[in-house]
Amino acid sequence: MRTRMAKRRWILAIVFTTILFHVFLITNKWFGVHSNQASVRMRAYSPKATSVLGETGLAYSPAADGTNSIDAITKDDLKHIKGKFSNTKSPFIDPKLNINTSEAFNLHNILWWNPPKWMNDWIKETDERRCSYTNCKVTTDRTILKASSAVVFSVADTGMGSRPPLTPNERNPNQAWIFYTLESPYNILWQQEHKRPDWLNMFNWSWTYKPDSDIFHPYGILQTRAMTLQRNYSEIFRKKTKLAAWAVSHCGAVSKRDRYVELLNHLSSDGNASIVDIFGSCKGALSKPSKEQIENILDENYKFYLGFENSLCPDYITEKFFMYYKRDVITIVRGMGEYEKYFPKGSFLNTKDFPSPEDLAKFIVNLAVDEERYIEYLRMKDRFSVKERGFMYQDAVCSICHKLNNIEEYRKTIVDFLDFLGTCVQPKDV
Numbered sequence: 192m193r194t195r196m197a198k199r200r201w202i203l204a205i206v207f208t209t210i211l212f213h214v215f216l217i218t219n220k221w222f223g224v225h226s227n228q229a230s231v232r233m234r235a236y237s238p239k240a241t242s243v244l245g246e247t248g249l250a251y252s253p254a255a256d257g258t259n260s261i262d263a264i265t266k267d268d269l270k271h272i273k274g275k276f277s278n279t280k281s282p283f284i285d286p287k288l289n290i291n292t293s294e295a296f297n298l299h300n301i302l303w304w305n306p307p308k309w310m311n312d313w314i315k316e317t318d319e320r321r322c323s324y325t326n327c328k329v330t331t332d333r334t335i336l337k338a339s340s341a342v343v344f345s346v347a348d349t350g351m352g353s354r355p356p357l358t359p360n361e362r363n364p365n366q367a368w369i370f371y372t373l374e375s376p377y378n379i380l381w382q383q384e385h386k387r388p389d390w391l392n393m394f395n396w397s398w399t400y401k402p403d404s405d406i407f408h409p410y411g412i413l414q415t416r417a418m419t420l421q422r423n424y425s426e427i428f429r430k431k432t433k434l435a436a437w438a439v440s441h442c443g444a445v446s447k448r449d450r451y452v453e454l455l456n457h458l459s460s461d462g463n464a465s466i467v468d469i470f471g472s473c474k475g476a477l478s479k480p481s482k483e484q485i486e487n488i489l490d491e492n493y494k495f496y497l498g499f500e501n502s503l504c505p506d507y508i509t510e511k512f513f514m515y516y517k518r519d520v521i522t523i524v525r526g527m528g529e530y531e532k533y534f535p536k537g538s539f540l541n542t543k544d545f546p547s548p549e550d551l552a553k554f555i556v557n558l559a560v561d562e563e564r565y566i567e568y569l570r571m572k573d574r575f576s577v578k579e580r581g582f583m584y585q586d587a588v589c590s591i592c593h594k595l596n597n598i599e600e601y602r603k604t605i606v607d608f609l610d611f612l613g614t615c616v617q618p619k620d621v
Contacts, residue, residue, distance in 0.1 A: 298612035299340035305350030322589035411513025413575035442473035444501035454548040500526035505613035
C-alpha cells in the first residue's frame with residue numbers, strides 16, 4: 192500500500208515538474224521576443240537606427256498608431272512585400288527637366304570654309320561656352336565637311352569655289368549652309384566665284400550686317416548705361432578749337448565722299464579756312480596717324496567727325512559710326528542706312544537732312560560755337576556704351592548655335608543671296 196502511494200507521488204511530481212518546465216519555457220520565450228522588439232524599437236529612435244537595422248536584418252515600417260516601429264521581418268521575407276510601382280509617378284525618377292541633358296552629346300560643328308584672313312583671331316578666340324547652347328564648336332577643318340552641322344562661306348573672299356563642295360544629293364538635309372559678308376554688294380563685285388549659277392538655291396541662312404539677316408552681325412550696337420556719366424562737358428567743349436576731321440584710306444570711293452568734303456572746304460564762313468582736316472592716305476591728308484592717335488586727336492581738338500561710307504547700299508552702316516560714337520565728337524553720317532530709325536536723334540548729324548554741302552557747312556559752324564546745344568549732343572551719346580563688331584561676332588556664333596539646336600524652326604532656302612543684299616545707288620548730292 193505504501194509502495195503504491197509513493198509511486199503515485201513520484202509520478203505526480205514528475206508530471207507537475209514537466210508542466211512547470213513547459214510553462215517556464217513558454218513564458219520566457221514570450222517575454223524574450225517582446226523584450227528584443229522593445230530593445231530594437233528604442234534603438235531605432237536613436238542615431239544608430241540605420242546600423243541596427245543592418246545588423247538585425249529587420250524591416251522598418253510605420254505603426255498603425257502613427258508611431259515608428261520595427262517589424263520582425265527578415266530580409267528573406269521582404270520578397271513577400273510587393274506592390275505595383277510606376278516610374279512615371281515619381282518626381283525623383285526621370286523627371287521632365289528644364290535643361291537639355293542630351294545636348295552635350297550632340298556636338299554641332301560650325302565649319303568656316305573660306306574665312307577672311309583678318310578673322311583668324313576671332314575664330315581662335317571664340318568661346319562657345321558663353322552661348323545659351325554650349326554644344327557647338329567653330330572649326331576650319333575641311334575634312335569634317337560632311338560631319339558639320341553648318342558650313343559658312345565668305346562670299347567676299349577667294350576659296351569659295353566655282354561650284355559647291357557637295358551636290359544637293361550629297362548634303363545632309365539637316366546641314367545649314369550660310370553665306371557671310373560684312374562688305375557691301377558694291378565691294379564684292381570684283382569677286383566672281385559666288386556669281387556662278389551652281390550657287391543658286393544652295394544657301395539656307397544669311398550672316399550679314401543687315402538687320403533682317405538670319406544671323407545679324409552689325410558693326411556695332413548701343414547699350415543703355417545703367418548709370419548716367421558725370422562729366423565736365425563745358426571743359427570738353429572749350430578745349431576744342433577745330434571744326435571737323437576725316438580719316439580715310441580708301442580714296443576715290445564710289446560714294447564720292449571725297450567730292451563732298453572738297454565742297455565743304457570751299458564753303459567755310461570766311462572763304463579761306465578749311466572746315467575739314469583730312470588724315471590718312473588720300474589727297475590733302477595732313478598726316479597718317481594710328482588708330483589710337485586719331486582717337487586722341489579727335490577727343491582733344493575736333494568737334495565733328497565725318498563718318499562717310501564708301502558706298503551707298505541698303506543698311507550698310509559700318510564701324511565709322513560706332514567707333515567714333517564713343518569719342519567726344521559729333522559724328523556726321525552719309526550713307527543709305529536708316530540712322531534715324533535705329534539710333535537716337537540728337538546724337539549725330541546726317542547729310543541727307545541738308546539740301547547741300549553748303550547748308551551743312553553753315554549748320555556745323557553755328558553749332559560749333561553754341562556750347563549748350565553742342566553739349567546736348569554729347570549728353571545724348573553718353574547715355575549709351577558701344578559694343579563693336581568683334582564682340583558681335585561672338586553673338587553671331589551663338590545665334591547659329593541656337594538655330595542648329597532648333598533646326599526645325601529655321602528651315603529655309605535662299606534662292607539668290609545677291610537679291611537679299613540689295614542694290615547700291617549713285618550719290619545725288621554732289
